[in-house]
Amino acid sequence: GKSASEVEKELSDNNNNVKGLLFYKVFEGNKPTNTILIEKLTPETLGSLIAMYEHKIFVQGVLWNIYSYDQWGVELGKELASKLLKEFENKDFKKHDDSTISLLNKYLKS
Helix, strand or coil, X not given: CECHHHHHHHHHHCCCCHHHHHHHHCECCCXXXXXXXXXXXXXXXXXXXXXXXXXXXXXXXXXXXXXXCCHHHHHHHHHHHHHHHHHHHHCCCCCCCHHHHHHHHHHHHC
């Protein structure tokens, strides 16, 4: 997640419209996530995963009053993924919780 103070600092550093963007860039965090691992990617498994995942995301968004297809959230995901790629290069995952570290190490072994 990102707090309002983190966003304000980030936006003011880049001379952005802080008040206009603050609402869209604050993310509470601590929302449940899931990771999907499959042995082999086939057209059938890919289609099943996409259908299941989109349905799940839509329903959870309705239940939790979250706009699941929020572009600002997508941008945060890209930012977090970029940081993760650097961590993969160094194999340094210490900043993460045990569950995430276990998933990252499992990915490295495959």
